[in-house]
Amino acid sequence: MKSRISRKPIDPAKALESVMDEDAGGVVLFVGTIRNQTNGKKVKGLEYEVYRRMAEREIAKLEEGIRKRWPVKSIRLVHREGKLEVGEVSVVVAVSAVHREEAFEAAWYAIDRIKESFPIWKREKFRGGRYAWAKGNPIQNYPVSAPAMREPQASSRGTVHRRKRSLVEA
Amino acid sequence: MIRVKMIYFAQAREAAGTKGEEFSLDKQSSVKTALSKAFEAHPKLRPLEKSIKVALNEEITQEDARLKEGDRVALLPPVVGG
Numbered sequence: 001m002k003s004r005i006s007r008k009p010i011d012p013a014k015a016l017e018s019v020m021d022e023d024a025g026g027v028v029l030f031v032g033t034i035r036n037q038t039n040g041k042k043v044k045g046l047e048y049e050v051y052r053r054m055a056e057r058e059i060a061k062l063e064e065g066i067r068k069r070w071p072v073k074s075i076r077l078v079h080r081e082g083k084l085e086v087g088e089v090s091v092v093v094a095v096s097a098v099h100r101e102e103a104f105e106a107a108w109y110a111i112d113r114i115k116e117s118f119p120i121w122k123r124e125k126f127r128g129g130r131y132a133w134a135k136g137n138p139i140q141n142y143p144v145s146a147p148a149m150r151e152p153q154a155s156s157r158g159t160v161h162r163r164k165r166s167l168v169e170a
Numbered sequence: 171m172i173r174v175k176m177i178y179f180a181q182a183r184e185a186a187g188t189k190g191e192e193f194s195l196d197k198q199s200s201v202k203t204a205l206s207k208a209f210e211a212h213p214k215l216r217p218l219e220k221s222i223k224v225a226l227n228e229e230i231t232q233e234d235a236r237l238k239e240g241d242r243v244a245l246l247p248p249v250v251g252g
Contacts, residue, residue, distance in 0.1 A: 136247065
């Protein structure tokens with residue numbers, strides 16, 4: 001079984017390659033990267049701390065739940081651990097499915113869960129080498145059968161997604 | 171007596187000043203007993219008490235769960251991945 005937590009740089013192309021499937025008509029690749037600022041403050045880098053043993057297991061469970069919920073052909077999630085520079089890849093979600101709708105929905109669901117459901121902590125490095133823990137939320141471990149998406153919020157993301165959903169349902 | 175492994179992450183690791191340690195506890199001790207001992211040993215952990223979730227052998231657990239020899243009790247501050 002391939003590891004889902006990586007101490008080395010993640011190659012998104014490899015993750016993409018690993019989910020390619022001749023039965024799939026759509027593949028979605030989401031790549032999360034380290035931004036150069038947070039709340040208007042310049043960020044110099046990041047450090048992820050991971051409870052590896054638990055995260056590996058929980059991510060495997062999420063993948064399994066997603067496979068049961070959507071007709072996904074293949075799914076691969078990889079999250080970084082350790083020190084990262086601005087611009088580096090922090091997380092990759094690759095999903096192949098028969099149709100694009102399921103691939104988008106499953107990938108969207110997976111990245112939302114990665115934000116809130118795994119024992120991962122993030123320290124941001126600011127100018128002068130000062131580190132601060134990014135604000136988190138108590139770990140949420142609800143089953144994958146729970147509603148796929150949180151209610152669209154007043155953000156561009158929610159709007160885009162709602163539009164996507166209505167297309168799917170139409 | 172039983173021995174359990176305490177594991178601290180992120181802010182909890184910093185507050186405890188260690189990544190982990192072993193506690194000897196009475197048989198039939200609960201997660202709560204282990205937590206009380208941790209807070210006693212590391213008073214700096216106390217402000218985190220309300221926000222922390224606890225994992226027993228890598229599964230989120232409740233304070234009344236019973237412990238056995240070799241269990242791993244991890245203190246998990248609020249998380250954020252991605």
